Amino acid sequence: MTANGWLQILAFAALVGALTVPLGAYLHRVFEGDRQPLPRLLGPIERFAYRFCGVDPAREQDWLTYTASLLVFSLFGLLATYALERLQGALPGNPQHLPGVPPALAWNTAASFATNTNWQAYTPETTVSDLTQMAGLAWQNFTSAAAGIAAALAVARGLTRRGGPEGPATLGNFWVDLVRATLYVLLPGAFVVALFLVSQGVLQTLAPYREVTTLEGARQLLALGPVASQEAIKMLGTNGGGFFNANSAHPFENPTPLSNLVELVAILAIPAALTYTFGRMAGDRRQGWALFAAMALLFAGGVVPAYWAEAHPEPALRGLPVTAAGALEGKETRFGIAESALFATVTTGTSCGAVNASLDSFTPLGGMVPLVNLLLGEVIFGGVGAGLYGILVFVLLAVFIAGLMVGRTPEYLGKKIEAKEVKLAMLYALLFPALVLGLAGWAIVARPGVSSLGNAGPHGLTEVLYAFASGAGNNGSAFAGLAADTPFWNVTLGLDMLAGRFLMMVPVLAIAGSMAGKKTVAPGLGTFPTHGALFVGLLVAVIVIVGALTFLPALSLGPVAEHFLALHGKLF
Amino acid sequence: MRVAWIAARATLLSLLVLGLAYPLATTAVAALLFPGRAGGSLVLDEGGRVVGSRLLAQRFTSPAYFQPRPSAAGGGYDPLASGGSNLGPASQKLHDRAAADAARLLSANPEAGPVPAELVLASGSGLDPDISPAAALWQVPRVARARDLPAARVRAAVAAAVEERDLGLLGERRVNVLLLNLALDRQFGAPPPPAR
Numbered sequence: 032m033t034a035n036g037w038l039q040i041l042a043f044a045a046l047v048g049a050l051t052v053p054l055g056a057y058l059h060r061v062f063e064g065d066r067q068p069l070p071r072l073l074g075p076i077e078r079f080a081y082r083f084c085g086v087d088p089a090r091e092q093d094w095l096t097y098t099a100s101l102l103v104f105s106l107f108g109l110l111a112t113y114a115l116e117r118l119q120g121a122l123p124g125n126p127q128h129l130p131g132v133p134p135a136l137a138w139n140t141a142a143s144f145a146t147n148t149n150w151q152a153y154t155p156e157t158t159v160s161d162l163t164q165m166a167g168l169a170w171q172n173f174t175s176a177a178a179g180i181a182a183a184l185a186v187a188r189g190l191t192r193r194g195g196p197e198g199p200a201t202l203g204n205f206w207v208d209l210v211r212a213t214l215y216v217l218l219p220g221a222f223v224v225a226l227f228l229v230s231q232g233v234l235q236t237l238a239p240y241r242e243v244t245t246l247e248g249a250r251q252l253l254a255l256g257p258v259a260s261q262e263a264i265k266m267l268g269t270n271g272g273g274f275f276n277a278n279s280a281h282p283f284e285n286p287t288p289l290s291n292l293v294e295l296v297a298i299l300a301i302p303a304a305l306t307y308t309f310g311r312m313a314g315d316r317r318q319g320w321a322l323f324a325a326m327a328l329l330f331a332g333g334v335v336p337a338y339w340a341e342a343h344p345e346p347a348l349r350g351l352p353v354t355a356a357g358a359l360e361g362k363e364t365r366f367g368i369a370e371s372a373l374f375a376t377v378t379t380g381t382s383c384g385a386v387n388a389s390l391d392s393f394t395p396l397g398g399m400v401p402l403v404n405l406l407l408g409e410v411i412f413g414g415v416g417a418g419l420y421g422i423l424v425f426v427l428l429a430v431f432i433a434g435l436m437v438g439r440t441p442e443y444l445g446k447k448i449e450a451k452e453v454k455l456a457m458l459y460a461l462l463f464p465a466l467v468l469g470l471a472g473w474a475i476v477a478r479p480g481v482s483s484l485g486n487a488g489p490h491g492l493t494e495v496l497y498a499f500a501s502g503a504g505n506n507g508s509a510f511a512g513l514a515a516d517t518p519f520w521n522v523t524l525g526l527d528m529l530a531g532r533f534l535m536m537v538p539v540l541a542i543a544g545s546m547a548g549k550k551t552v553a554p555g556l557g558t559f560p561t562h563g564a565l566f567v568g569l570l571v572a573v574i575v576i577v578g579a580l581t582f583l584p585a586l587s588l589g590p591v592a593e594h595f596l597a598l599h600g601k602l603f
Numbered sequence: 604m605r606v607a608w609i610a611a612r613a614t615l616l617s618l619l620v621l622g623l624a625y626p627l628a629t630t631a632v633a634a635l636l637f638p639g640r641a642g643g644s645l646v647l648d649e650g651g652r653v654v655g656s657r658l659l660a661q662r663f664t665s666p667a668y669f670q671p672r673p674s675a676a677g678g679g680y681d682p683l684a685s686g687g688s689n690l691g692p693a694s695q696k697l698h699d700r701a702a703a704d705a706a707r708l709l710s711a712n713p714e715a716g717p718v719p720a721e722l723v724l725a726s727g728s729g730l731d732p733d734i735s736p737a738a739a740l741w742q743v744p745r746v747a748r749a750r751d752l753p754a755a756r757v758r759a760a761v762a763a764a765v766e767e768r769d770l771g772l773l774g775e776r777r778v779n780v781l782l783l784n785l786a787l788d789r790q791f792g793a794p795p796p797p798a799r
Binding site: 391 | 613633775
C-alpha cells in the first residue's frame with residue numbers, strides 16, 4: 032500500500048461526491064421537471080419519438096401497465112439481439128466473416144444483455160461481428176440501462192408521491208422515462224465519454240483486423256472495431272460487457288490511468304446522483320443523503336480491505352527468487368494495485384461488471400470483496416436504477432425491523448408499510464439467495480458444472496458461487512477461470528440472469544404500485560426518522576446482516592478457507 | 604396489445620438511433636479528431652513500416668531487446684485471445700509457471716538480482732504493453748551485454764522512456780516496451796535477428 036494509492040482512491044471518491052449534486056439535480060429536472068433541458072434542440076426530437084411510437088406522454092400508467100411495458104420492451108430487445116447474433120454471418124458489418132453464434136451461446140448472450148448483466152460466455156474477438164457489437168450488444172446496453180432508470184423512478188414515485196384517498200395510483204409513463212433517460216442522459220453522456228476515450232487511445236474504427244509484422248519479424252493480427260462507442264455506454268449504463276475478452280484490462284478498451292478514472296466515474300456517477308434525485312422527489316434532501324451515506328460506508332468497507340489484501344503478493348510466489356510489491360498476476364502495469372482494487376470494488380458494488388484485472392487471480396480476501404459486494408445485492412450505489420430500487424427494498428425492511436423493535440406500525444416518508452409490502456420485499460430479498468445458492472449447489476454436484484472449473488480446491492467453489500451471484504445480480508463480471516461456454520452453464524446462467532432481473536423487479540414495482548395509492552400522514556412524535564445517523568447505521572446493519580446470515584457458510588468454504596489454507600503454505 | 608405495438612416501434616427506433624446512428628457518428632467524429640488513436644495507435648519503424656500498436660505488447664525473445672511481462676493471451680501476446688491466466692492466488696500451476704519463468708530469467712540475466720515479480724506474472728489482458736521502471740532497469744545489464752554497449756547508455760535510454768503517472772497522480776510509472784526497443788534501435792542500430 033502506498034500513500035499515492037490511497038490518494039488515488041480518495042480523489043476518485045471526491046470526484047463522484049462532487050458530481051452527485053449537479054448530476055442529481057439535472058436528473059430531477061429531466062424526469063420530474065416541467066421543462067426539460069435544451070428545449071429548442073432536444074424537445075422536437077423527444078416529441079418525434081413519442082409520435083413515432085404512438086405514445087401519449089401526458090398519460091400516466093398504473094404499476095401493472097408500467098411493468099408490462101418494461102417487460103415487453105425487454106423481451107423484444109432480447110429476441111432482436113438473439114436474431115442478430117444468429118444471422119450475423121449473412122449481414123453486413125462483419126469484416127472478419129464470422130459465422131452465426133451457436134444457439135445456446137446466442138441465448139445466453141441475448142439474455143445477458145437484455146438484463147443489463149453482460150455476462151460474457153463468448154470470446155468477442157472471434158465470435159461476434161462489428162454489427163452485432165453495435166446494433167445488438169451496445170444497443171441493449173442503452174435500453175437495459177434506460178429501463179433500469181425507469182424502474183427506479185417508478186419506485187421512487189410510488190414512495191414519494193402524495194397520495195390521497197382518491198389520489199392517483201400511477202407511477203409515471205414508462206415510455207416517457209425511457210425516451211428521456213436515453214435522450215437527455217445516456218446518449219449525450221456516452222457520446223462525450225466515447226470521444227474522450229478515443230483521445231486516450233481507445234479504438235473506434237470499422238476497419239478489418241490488421242496484420243502487422245513485429246519488430247522481431249513475427250506476425251501479429253490486431254483485433255480492431257468500434258470500441259469507444261460501446262465502452263462509453265458499457266460504463267455509463269453499468270453494463271460491463273467488454274468489446275474484447277479481457278474487458279477493461281485490454282489496452283484498446285482502457286489505455287491509460289486517466290481513461291481508467293473516467294471509466295470508473297462513468298460507472299458510479301448516475302447511481303450516486305440518483306440518491307440525490309430521490310431526495311428531491313421526496314421533498315427532503317436528507318432522505319437522499321441518508322441513502323448516499325449508507326452506500327458510501329459500505330463502499331469504504333469494501334475498497335479498504337480490497338486494497339490492503341491485494342498489496343500482498345500471491346501465496347503461490349512463496350519461496351521463489353522474486354521481489355513482489357503486491358499481487359500482480361492478472362493486473363495491468365499502468366493501473367497497479369490501487370486502481371485494480373478500486374475498480375473491482377466499484378464494478379461489483381454497482382451492477383457494472385466491467386473488470387480491469389482478473390478477479391480470479393485476486394488474493395483470497397481481495398477476491399472476496401467483489402463477491403461480497405455481489406452477495407449484498409449490489410446496492411453499493413448499485414446499477415443505474417437497480418441500485419436505487421434495491422436499496423429502497425432494504426430501507427423498507429430496515430423501517431419494518433425498527434417498527435418491530437418499538438412496537439409501532441412502520442412508515443416511510445409518511446406512508447404506512449403493511450403486511451403486503453413487507454411480503455413483497457421479502458420475496459425480493461429471498462429470491463436472490465435462492466437463485467445463487469440453489470444453482471451453485473446444483474452446479475457443484477453436477478458433472479457438467481464441475482468439469483468447467485478452472486481452479487482446484489476452495490477457489491473452484493468461489494468460481495461457481497461468483498458466477499451465479501454475478502448472473503442473478505445482473506453484474507456480469509466473472510472469476511473467469513470458469514469455462515462457461517457449455518450448454519449447462521449457458522442455459523442455467525441465462526435463466527439465473529432473467530430471474531434475477533425480472534422476477535426481482537416485478538415485486539418492487541408491485542410495492543411501488545401499492546404504496547402509490549396510500550395517503551401520506553404528517554410525521555408525528557413517534558415517527559422513526561429516516562434521515563439521521565441512527566437510520567443510516569440501521570440500514571447498513573440490515574444489509575450486512577441479511578447478506579451475512581445467508582451467505583456466510585458458503586463464503587467460509589470458499590475464500591475464507593482458501594485464505595487460511597494458503598497462509599499455511601497449502602497450494603491447490 | 605397496445606403495449607406490444609408501442610414496444611415494437613420503440614424497439615425499431617432505438618435500434619436505428621442507438622445501434623447504428625450513434626456508433627457510426629462516433630466513428631466519423633473520432634476519425635476526424637483523433638485519426639491515429641481511433642485506428643489503433645499504430646507504430647512505425649524508421650523505414651515507415653508498421654511494427655505493431657504502441658498499446659499492445661508483442662513478443663520479444665532476443666536478449667538485445669527489453670522483454671514484456673509473460674502473456675496468457677492464446678499462445679502468448681495474441682490479440683485474438685486477450686485475457687489473463689485466471690489462475691488462483693494459491694494455485695500450484697501458477698507457482699510452477701512462475702518458478703520456471705524465474706529460473707529462465709535468472710539464467711538469462713546472471714548479473715541481476717532477484718526477479719521483479721511482474722516479469723513472472725501475466726497481465727490481465729495478456730497484452731500489457733508496459734513494465735515498471737524497476738523491471739526495465741533489471742534487464743539493463745543483459746541488453747547492454749547483447750548490444751555490446753556500456754550499461755549507462757542503456758540505462759539512460761530507459762530513463763528517457765519512463766512515463767510518469769497521469770496528472771502526476773493516477774496509475775503507476777511505466778515503460779512502454781515496444782517504444783523503448785524502437786528507441787534503442789534508433790540510437791544504436793538493430794540487433795542481428797534472433798536465431799529461430
